[in-house]
Amino acid sequence: MKKNVMQIAILFFLSVSIYGQSNFTFYKAINVDVKNESNIARTDELVSINVNKLKSVNDNFNKDAYIVFENEKEIASQLYNDGFDCSIIFVTNFLPNQTKVFTIKYLENGKLRRDYKSRTYAELAMKFNSEYKNKKFTDEPFQNFTKVVVPKVHTDHDALFKYEGPGWESEKVGYRFYLDWRNATDIFGKNTDELILHKVGNNDRIATDDSYHEMQEWGMDIFKVGKTLGIGSLGMMHADSIYMVSKTDEVICEIDYNGPILSEIKTNYKGWQVGKNKYDLVSKFSIAAGSRITNVDLSIYGNAENITTGLAKYPDTDFIASEGNGDWQYIALYGKQTLNNDNVGIVLFYKKSELIEKNENTLNYYVTLKPNNNKVNYAFAAAWEKELNGIKTKSEFIKYIDEEIIKLNNPLNLELK
Numbered sequence: 001m002k003k004n005v006m007q008i009a010i011l012f013f014l015s016v017s018i019y020g021q022s023n024f025t026f027y028k029a030i031n032v033d034v035k036n037e038s039n040i041a042r043t044d045e046l047v048s049i050n051v052n053k054l055k056s057v058n059d060n061f062n063k064d065a066y067i068v069f070e071n072e073k074e075i076a077s078q079l080y081n082d083g084f085d086c087s088i089i090f091v092t093n094f095l096p097n098q099t100k101v102f103t104i105k106y107l108e109n110g111k112l113r114r115d116y117k118s119r120t121y122a123e124l125a126m127k128f129n130s131e132y133k134n135k136k137f138t139d140e141p142f143q144n145f146t147k148v149v150v151p152k153v154h155t156d157h158d159a160l161f162k163y164e165g166p167g168w169e170s171e172k173v174g175y176r177f178y179l180d181w182r183n184a185t186d187i188f189g190k191n192t193d194e195l196i197l198h199k200v201g202n203n204d205r206i207a208t209d210d211s212y213h214e215m216q217e218w219g220m221d222i223f224k225v226g227k228t229l230g231i232g233s234l235g236m237m238h239a240d241s242i243y244m245v246s247k248t249d250e251v252i253c254e255i256d257y258n259g260p261i262l263s264e265i266k267t268n269y270k271g272w273q274v275g276k277n278k279y280d281l282v283s284k285f286s287i288a289a290g291s292r293i294t295n296v297d298l299s300i301y302g303n304a305e306n307i308t309t310g311l312a313k314y315p316d317t318d319f320i321a322s323e324g325n326g327d328w329q330y331i332a333l334y335g336k337q338t339l340n341n342d343n344v345g346i347v348l349f350y351k352k353s354e355l356i357e358k359n360e361n362t363l364n365y366y367v368t369l370k371p372n373n374n375k376v377n378y379a380f381a382a383a384w385e386k387e388l389n390g391i392k393t394k395s396e397f398i399k400y401i402d403e404e405i406i407k408l409n410n411p412l413n414l415e416l417k
Contacts, residue, residue: 026067026105026106026107027060027062027106027107027108028058028060028061028105028106028108029103029104029105029106030054030057030058030061030103030104030106030416030417031101031102031103031104031416031417032049032101032102032103032104032414032415032416032417033099033100033101033414033415033416033417034047034092034099034100034101034102034412034413034414035097035098035099035100035412035413035414035415036094036095036096036097036098036099036412037097037410037412037413038096038097038406038407038410039096039097040096040403040406040407041093041094041095041096042093042094042407043093043290044091044092044093044288044289044290044291045091045092045093045094045407045412046089046090046091046261046262046288046289046291047089047090047091047092047102047412047414048080048087048088048089049087049088049089049104049414049416050085050086050087051063051079051085051086051087051088052085052086053414053416054088054104054416056416057416057417060108061106062106062107062108062109062110063079063086063088063106064110064111064112065106065107065109065110065111065112066088066104066105066106066107066112067104067105067106067112067114068088068090068102068103068104069102069103069104069105070092070100070101070102070103072103074114075090075092075102076090076091076114076116076117076119076260076261077089077090077114077116077261078090078116078257078259078260078261078262080257080259080261080262082284082297088104089261089262089288090102090261091119091261091288091289091290094412116260117260118195118258118259118260119170119171119195119260119261119289119290120168120169120170120195120258120259120260120261120262120263120287120288120289121168121169121195121197121198121258121263122166122167122168122169122255122256122257122258122263122264122265123144123162123166123167123168123197123198123255124144124145124146124147124148124161124165124166124167124253124254124255124265125142125143125144125145125161125162126142126143126145126148126160126161126162127140127141127142127143127159127160127205128140128143130160132151132153135153135155135158136158136159136207137158137159137160139159139205139206140205141202141205142161142162142201142202142205145255146254146255147252147253147254147255148252148253148254149250149251149252150179150180150250150251150252150253154179154180155180155181156178156180156181156182157207158207159204159205159206159207161179162200162201162202162204163176163200163201163204163210163212163221164176164178164179164180165177165178165179165180165253166179166253166255166265166267167188167197167200168197168263168264168265168285168286168287168294169188169190169195169196169197169263169287170287170288170289170290170291170292171190171193171194171195171289171290172190172193172290172291172292172387172388172390173187173188173189173190173292173381173382173383173384173387174187174188174190174196174197174200175187175188175231175285175287175294175382176188177230177233177285178225179251179253179267181246181247182225182244182246183233183234183244183245183246184225184228184229184230184233184244185225185230185231185232185233185285185294185380186221186223186225186230186231187221187222187223187231187344187346187382187384188200188212188219188220188221188222189219189220189221189222189338189342189344189382189384189386189387190218190219190384190387190388191218191219191386191387191388192217192218192219192388193388194218196218196219199218200212200216200218213339215340219384219386220339220340221339222338222339222340222342222344222382222384223312223337223338223339223344223346223382224312224314224337224338224339225312226312226363227363228312228313228363228364229242229244229309229310229311229312229363229364229366230311230312231311231312231346231348231380231382232294232296232309232310232311232348232378232379232380233309233310234281234283234298234307234309235307235308235309235310235366236274236279236304236305236306236307236308237306237308237357237368238274238275239275242308242310242361242364242366243274243275245269245272245281247272247273248269248270248271248272248273249270249271249278250268250269250270250271251267251268251269251270252267252268252270253265253266253267253268254266254267256284256286257286260289261288261289262286262287262288262289263286263287264284264285264286264287265283265284265285265286266282266283266284267282267283267285268280268281268282269281269282269283277302278302279300279301279302279304280300280301280302281298281299281300281301282298282299282300283296283297283298284296284297284298291381292381292382292383293349293379293380293381293404294379294380294381295377295379296309296376296377296378296379296380297375297376297377298371298375298376298377299374299375300371300374300376301374304371304374305370306356306368306369306370306371307368307369307371307376308366308367308368308369309348309350309366309367309369309378309380310331310348310364310365310366310367311331311332311333311346311347311348311364311365311366311380312337312346312363312364313333313360313361313362313363313364313365314333314335314337316335316336316337317333317334317335317336317337318333318334318335318394319331319332319333319365320332320333320334320398320401321358322401322402322405324405324409326352326405326408326409327351327352327353327409328349328350328351328352328405328408328409329349329350329351329352329355329405330347330348330349330350330401330404330405331347331348331350331358331365331367332345332346332347332348332397332398332401333345333346333347333365334346334394334397334398335394338384342384342385342386343384343385343392343393343394344382344383344384344385345382345383345391345394345397345400345401346380346381346382346383347380347381347382347401347404348367348378348379348380349378349379349380349381349404349405349408350367350369350378351369351377351378353372354369354370354371354372354376354377355367355368355369355370356368356369356370379408381401381404383397383400
C-alpha cells in the first residue's frame with residue numbers, strides 16, 4: 001500500500017513539474033510538410049492534422065503530450081475533436097505556393113499541458129436563481145456556464161441570457177445568436193483586436209434597451225436582424241416559406257471548445273417543428289484565430305429535405321455573387337446595413353454540390369442546401385469598415401471574399417514523415 005501511494009506521489013510530482021518547464025526530453029518527433037498550393041498568401045491559415053494519420057506514422061503517438069514546432073520554435077496549438085476525428089490544429093502564415101515544415105514532438109507517456117494566449121473566445125452566460133416574474137427574469141448577475149438546458153418559459157427580451165444568447169469571437173469580429181424562438185445570428189463589430197465578449201452586456205440585467213446597441217469603447221452590435229435570417233441563421237424551406245428554428249421540444253446549448261486556436265458553440269435542438277414534421281438538429285458554430293469566418297457544421301435527423309440559410313436583405317446594399325467554377329461559392333452584400341449607418345460586408349459561403357436553390361424573398365437572399373448523409377456545412381463572415389486595420393471599401397471586400405473562396409477550394413496539402 002505504501003509503495004502504491006509513493007508511486008502515485010511521484011507521478012503527481014512529475015506531472016505537475018513538467019507543466020512549468022520549457023524544455024523536455026521528447027520520445028520521438030513527426031515532421032509534417034504543409035503546402036499552400038494557391039497563388040495567394042494566407043495569413044493565420046488554420047492547419048489541421050489528423051491524430052490517426054500521426055498514429056499511422058508512429059503508432060505510439062501520444063496526443064495528450066505533444067508540442068508543435070516551426071523552425072525549432074514552439075507555436076500555439078490545440079487538440080480538437082469534431083465528434084468523429086481528433087486533430088491537432090494551429091494557425092500560420094503562408095506565402096503563395098509556399099511549403100512549410102512543422103515538427104510535432106511528443107512524450108511517450110503521461111500528459112503535457114501548455115498554456116497559450118487565447119485568440120478566440122466563446123461564452124454562454126445566464127442568470128442563476130433568478131425569479132421569473134411578469135414574463136421576465138429578475139435583476140441578478142449573469143454567470144458563465146459551459147452547458148445550459150434552455151427553460152421552457154424563456155422567450156425574447158426576458159433578460160435571462162447575457163446579450164440574449166451565446167457569443168463567440170476572434171480578434172477581428174464577434175457573433176451571437178438569440179437563444180429563443182427567433183434563433184437568428186447577429187454581429188458584434190469590433191474596433192479593437194482584443195477579445196471583448198467577457199465585458200459585453202454585464203450590466204444589462206433588466207429587459208430594456210441594451211448598452212451594446214450604442215457605440216462602446218470596443219465597438220457595438222452593428223447588425224439589423226429583425227425577422228430576417230440575419231447572417232447565416234438556420235432555417236428550412238417548406239411550403240414556399242422559410243421556417244426558422246422557432247418551435248422545439250428542447251434546446252441544449254453548450255461551449256464545446258474555448259481554446260487559443262478555436263472556439264465553438266454546440267446547440268442541440270430536439271423536436272424542431274416544421275409544418276407537421278419534427279427534426280432533431282445539432283449545430284456547431286466555430287471561429288478560428290485571426291479569422292472573420294464562422295464555420296457552421298449541422299447534423300439533422302428525420303429525413304430533412306433541406307437546410308435553408310441566407311443574409312438579411314436591406315436597402316442601400318449591393319448584392320454580390322461568386323463567379324468561379326469551384327465547389328465553394330458565395331453570396332454577399334455590401335453597404336450601409338448597420339445600426340450605426342456604417343458600411344459592412346456580409347458573406348455566406350456554401351457548396352455548389354449541395355445547392356438546391358439560390359433565390360431571394362422580401363426579407364432575405366438565401367440558399368437552400370441538400371443534406372449529405374444528414375450533414376450540411378457552410379460558413380459566414382462579416383467585415384465592418386470600423387474594424388481595426390480592416391476592410392474599408394466594397395472593392396476591398398470583394399477581394400477578401402474572392403481570396404477566401406480560393407482558400408476553400410484549394411485546401412492545404414499535408415504530407416507526414
